[in-house]
Amino acid sequence: MKKDIxxxxxxxxxxxxxxxxxxxxxxxxxxxxxxxxxxxxxxPGEDTAFPVKEKNGSCLCVCDGKCNRSERPLSxxxxxxxxxxxxDGKIRARADIRGINICPLIAHKDEVIFxxxxxxxxxxxxxxxxxxxxxxxxxxxxxREIDALERFYK
Ligand code: SF4
Ligand code: SF4
Numbered sequence: 001m002k003k004d005i006x007x008x009x010x011x012x013x014x015x016x017x018x019x020x021x022x023x024x025x026x027x028x029x030x031x032x033x034x035x036x037x038x039x040x041x042x043x044p045g046e047d048t049a050f051p052v053k054e055k056n057g058s059c060l061c062v063c064d065g066k067c068n069r070s071e072r073p074l075s076x077x078x079x080x081x082x083x084x085x086x087x088d089g090k091i092r093a094r095a096d097i098r099g100i101n102i103c104p105l106i107a108h109k110d111e112v113i114f115x116x117x118x119x120x121x122x123x124x125x126x127x128x129x130x131x132x133x134x135x136x137x138x139x140x141x142x143x144r145e146i147d148a149l150e151r152f153y154k
Contacts, residue, residue, distance in 0.1 A: 002044065005129060009129050013074075013078060018080065018081065018115060031103055032065050034063055034066070039053060040063075041060055042059040042075070043135060044138050079099060080099045080102075082096040082142060085130070085136075085143045086143070092126075093122035098146065126139060
């Protein structure tokens, strides 16, 4: 059930990218440097073809900076956005402040014209994930983490 939900969430967003152009050309693909010390956070129950390491109770996918795009983790597909859940439970795409030191699109989010369909699909993926209790809790907790970091950066 959880695996189906993750697969459905991936399927709705997989064909889309944050810009209507390859954003990797502006930053030298900064989010795909294969940093073995960090990695991308996996969603609860998400399978990956990559090695996984645990950090502070979370599972991180560790890659070498190359992948088959259709098999990349959900966090990579939605980056640099997150299906943010507000305190009233509504879900929308929000620039993910956790990536501000990596992705120039986050620092310039107010000037960048993002793909509207990508943003809509990030939100839709979030609404699909929220049907699973554990994923919903993950969205909620991560959104509160984003709130706290936003306050820190203000
Ligand atoms: S770091 Fe940001 S701008 Fe660069 S490739 Fe990744 S998502 Fe695109
Ligand atoms: S899994 Fe793929 S998309 Fe994700 S960080 Fe690694 S190379 Fe980039």
